[in-house]
Amino acid sequence: MSIQRIKKNDVVIAVSGSIAGKSGKVMQILADHKSAIVEGVNMVKKCLRKSQDHPQGGISEKEAAIPMSRIMLLCPTCKKGVRTARVKHNDQMIRKCKRCGFLFEGSVK
Numbered sequence: 001m002s003i004q005r006i007k008k009n010d011v012v013i014a015v016s017g018s019i020a021g022k023s024g025k026v027m028q029i030l031a032d033h034k035s036a037i038v039e040g041v042n043m044v045k046k047c048l049r050k051s052q053d054h055p056q057g058g059i060s061e062k063e064a065a066i067p068m069s070r071i072m073l074l075c076p077t078c079k080k081g082v083r084t085a086r087v088k089h090n091d092q093m094i095r096k097c098k099r100c101g102f103l104f105e106g107s108v109k
């Protein structure tokens, strides 16, 4: 069994580009595992066509996918994006912060 570097519901931080330093919860990992949708990060404005729901048309903001290479897992102890190591814990492979040793799945059954 492999373990993904970043998974759904992880809290991540963007590390490059105009969104650097913004953090949020992973809402969705895209099917190719190369990018993710992160809540409140990388918002793009979308123009809405006039429709029944939006008779005046309008602008909505929506999260755009972020390449995995631009986000890192946010360590609650280090308070920054960190690299993780995989360690065996209770017969499960879990992720550990390489800086402080925080276990990301330590409290999850």
Ligand SMILES: [Zn+2]
Pocket: 075, 076, 077, 078, 079, 082, 097, 098, 099, 100, 101, 102
């Ligand atoms: Zn840490």
